[in-house]
Amino acid sequence: MSINTIEQLAEAVRQFGRERDWHLYHSPKNLTAALIVEAAELLEPFQWLTEEQSHALAPDKREAVRQEMADVLIYLVSLANTLDIDLLKAAEDKLAINARKYPVEFAKGSCRKYNETEP
Amino acid sequence: MSINTIEQLAEAVRQFGRERDWHLYHSPKNLTAALIVEAAELLEPFQWLTEEQSHALAPDKREAVRQEMADVLIYLVSLANTLDIDLLKAAEDKLAINARKYPVEFAKGSCRKYNETEP
Amino acid sequence: MSINTIEQLAEAVRQFGRERDWHLYHSPKNLTAALIVEAAELLEPFQWLTEEQSHALAPDKREAVRQEMADVLIYLVSLANTLDIDLLKAAEDKLAINARKYPVEFAKGSCRKYNETEP
Amino acid sequence: MSINTIEQLAEAVRQFGRERDWHLYHSPKNLTAALIVEAAELLEPFQWLTEEQSHALAPDKREAVRQEMADVLIYLVSLANTLDIDLLKAAEDKLAINARKYPVEFAKGSCRKYNETEP
Numbered sequence: 001m002s003i004n005t006i007e008q009l010a011e012a013v014r015q016f017g018r019e020r021d022w023h024l025y026h027s028p029k030n031l032t033a034a035l036i037v038e039a040a041e042l043l044e045p046f047q048w049l050t051e052e053q054s055h056a057l058a059p060d061k062r063e064a065v066r067q068e069m070a071d072v073l074i075y076l077v078s079l080a081n082t083l084d085i086d087l088l089k090a091a092e093d094k095l096a097i098n099a100r101k102y103p104v105e106f107a108k109g110s111c112r113k114y115n116e117t118e119p
Numbered sequence: 120m121s122i123n124t125i126e127q128l129a130e131a132v133r134q135f136g137r138e139r140d141w142h143l144y145h146s147p148k149n150l151t152a153a154l155i156v157e158a159a160e161l162l163e164p165f166q167w168l169t170e171e172q173s174h175a176l177a178p179d180k181r182e183a184v185r186q187e188m189a190d191v192l193i194y195l196v197s198l199a200n201t202l203d204i205d206l207l208k209a210a211e212d213k214l215a216i217n218a219r220k221y222p223v224e225f226a227k228g229s230c231r232k233y234n235e236t237e238p
Numbered sequence: 239m240s241i242n243t244i245e246q247l248a249e250a251v252r253q254f255g256r257e258r259d260w261h262l263y264h265s266p267k268n269l270t271a272a273l274i275v276e277a278a279e280l281l282e283p284f285q286w287l288t289e290e291q292s293h294a295l296a297p298d299k300r301e302a303v304r305q306e307m308a309d310v311l312i313y314l315v316s317l318a319n320t321l322d323i324d325l326l327k328a329a330e331d332k333l334a335i336n337a338r339k340y341p342v343e344f345a346k347g348s349c350r351k352y353n354e355t356e357p
Numbered sequence: 358m359s360i361n362t363i364e365q366l367a368e369a370v371r372q373f374g375r376e377r378d379w380h381l382y383h384s385p386k387n388l389t390a391a392l393i394v395e396a397a398e399l400l401e402p403f404q405w406l407t408e409e410q411s412h413a414l415a416p417d418k419r420e421a422v423r424q425e426m427a428d429v430l431i432y433l434v435s436l437a438n439t440l441d442i443d444l445l446k447a448a449e450d451k452l453a454i455n456a457r458k459y460p461v462e463f464a465k466g467s468c469r470k471y472n473e474t475e476p
Contacts, residue, residue, distance in 0.1 A: 003211040006125050012214055020221060021228040025286045028184075029165040029173035033285040033390060035191070036158040040278030043155050046148040047271040048263045051407070054148035057202075065147075066204050069195060070213035072154070073206055076191055083176075085185050087192055092122040094189035095131055102139060109140040144405045152271060152404040159397030166390040167382045170288070241449040244363050250452055258459060259466040266422075267403040267411035273429070274396040281393050284386040292386035295440075303385075304442050308451035310392070310433055311444055314426060321414075323423050325430055330360040332427035333369055340377060347378040 006077070006088060013077045028082055035075040042068035125196070125207060132196045147201055154194040161187035244315070244326060251315045266320055273313040280306035363434070363445060370434045385439055392432040399425035 003009050017026060045061050046054050057065060080087045122128050136145060164180050165173050176184060199206045241247050255264060283299050284292050295303060318325045360366050374383060402418050403411050414422060437444045458470050 003207050003214075006207070009207060009210050012211075016214060016217070019223050020226045022226075024228060027170035027173050028176075029168055029170050030285055032158075032162040032165050033281055036155065036162050036393060037278045037282045037285060039151075039155040039158040039191075040275045043151040043271055044275045046151050047268055047275060049148055051146035051148050054146050055201075057147075062202070065202065066209045067213055067216070069199065069204060069206065070209040072158075072191070072195055073210050074213060074217075076188060076195070077210075080188065082174075083181070083184065085188060087188065088122050088125070088128060090185045090189040091128050091192050091196075092131075094186055094193060095122075095135060097186070098135070098193075104138050107139045107141075109143060149404055152400055155274060156397045156401045156404060159394045162390055163394045166387055166394060241445050241452075244445070247445060247448050250449075254452060254455070257461050258464045260464075262466060265408035265411050266414075267406055267408050270396075270400040270403050274393065274400050277389075277393040277396040277429075281389040284389050287386055289384035289386050292384050293439075295385075300440070303440065304447045305451055305454070307433060307437065307442060307444065308447040310396075310429070311448050312451060312455075314429055314433070315448075318426065320412075321419070321422065323426060325426065326360050326363070326366060328423045328427040329366050329430050329434075330369075332424055332431060333360075333373060335424070336373070336431075342376050345377045345379075347381060 009073075010077050010081055013074055014081050017078065026078060026082060028079060031075055031079040031082065035072060035079065038068060038071040038075060042072060128192075129196050129200055132193055133200050136197065145197060145201060147198060150194055150198040150201065154191060154198065157187060157190040157194060161191060247311075248315050248319055251312055252319050255316065264316060264320060266317060269313055269317040269320065273310060273317065276306060276309040276313060280310060366430075367434050367438055370431055371438050374435065383435060383439060385436060388432055388436040388439065392429060392436065395425060395428040395432060399429060 003012055017023060042065065045057070045065060077087065079085075080090075122131055136142060161184065164176070164184060196206065198204075199209075241250055255261060280303065283295070283303055315325065317323075318328075360369055374380060399422065402414070402422055434444065436442075437447075464470075
């Protein structure tokens with residue numbers, strides 16, 4: 001089966017867990033722990049690189065990073081399945097919140113929130 | 120603009136950063152750091168809960184969790200934009216790898232990989 | 239050399255890095271990234287366990303956990319060396335802050351801060 | 358009480374939890390989750406800084422970092438209390454392992470392990 005949408009991914013992840021009875025392990029608490037473990041595996045190849053080096057990964061490192069990104073997404077989708085959350089709607093709503101928190105005029109070339117002074 | 124696909128989310132995230140000149144900050148290294156910080160904010164409301172409690176969040180906690188999930192997704196998409204990675208294809212490929220690592224017969228009701236004994 | 243105090247550990251860590259010229263890599267930013275990667279390796283063996291199981295680790299898992307705890311401490315000490323921070327004094331000061339945040343009468347059998355209602 | 362050794366810190370942390378009946382929450386699993394949440398709060402002020410900037414924190418940021426380092430240490434000591442692990446001995450043993458993994462001649466000015474080629 002080819003996965004072309006996030007809904008298809010959600011269904012594939014749901015079926016993958018169902019076939020293995022992983023609902024026994026996949027409480028929201030455990031899934032968030034698993035997600036951060038994958039996020040750390042994603043950070044690990046970058047930890048000693050300069051920012052510049054991080055833009056130009058060697059092919060084997062890039063593939064490792066790609067797989068860790070996939071793991072993060074899979075756990076995020078699994079958590080969304082469990083909590084019955086629409087990820088795209090959540091992201092859309094959060095971007096609207098962020099647009100208020102980081103007004104263009106204020107945040108341009110900075111990472112300041114509306115209520116912060118320069119770093 | 121309504122966001123209905125991960126491609127639309129990728130475009131919205133790209134534009135959000137472009138308007139604020141955030142490419143100055145958004146090196147892959149920094150984005151993976153930001154992603155794990157959000158993953159920790161997602162874990163935080165669960166840390167003292169039992170697994171059972173984690174299934175039944177109060178509405179305000181659930182909304183907070185939903186927003187942290189959105190933050191994780193937004194940084195993941197931003198990283199994918201920067202590294203030019205197709206997230207859905209990466210997840211599809213990783214599920215195929217996982218299917219070999221966790222064969223149904225072997226992993227059913229367990230979290231063992233093919234090469235692991237019981238926990 | 240035997241290490242019996244945190245000062246001796248700090249000196250051993252300083253010398254270990256100096257012999258390898260690791261000051262080139264060990265910026266505070268990179269050390270905090272390395273620390274969280276180790277914290278995730280510490281969390282990893284617990285992620286699918288119940289809380290009860292987490293109290294009774296098999297000997298090989300316990301030794302792995304012990305080594306990950308050591309890694310976290312080593313990076314924390316390395317960061318303290320770099321930023322010239324007295325870790326024990328910092329912890330003493332933080333416990334005093336926590337004592338105000340979590341008054342005994344209020345926090346007993348709960349994890350509430352002074353300004354929180356029940357979870 | 359003044360804290361001058363890691364043993365005194367361990368005792369202070371033990372007493373702090375005992376007064377609040379926190380053993381109910383402080384399973385090893387939960388403590389490792391709490392530790393990584395604090396590690397993320399430690400990483401957070403560095404995430405958008407350059408490595409150079411991370412060496413020269415403003416006084417208020419430095420104090421925040423110092424408090425987050427204290428939180429990481431407090432949870433690490435609490436976990437060591439619960440699992441009955443001697444942190445300094447664990448760190449001493451791990452440094453000996455690291456000395457074999459990163460031989461001076463090989464690792465000098467690099468972060469290579471004995472079995473790795475250049476990044």
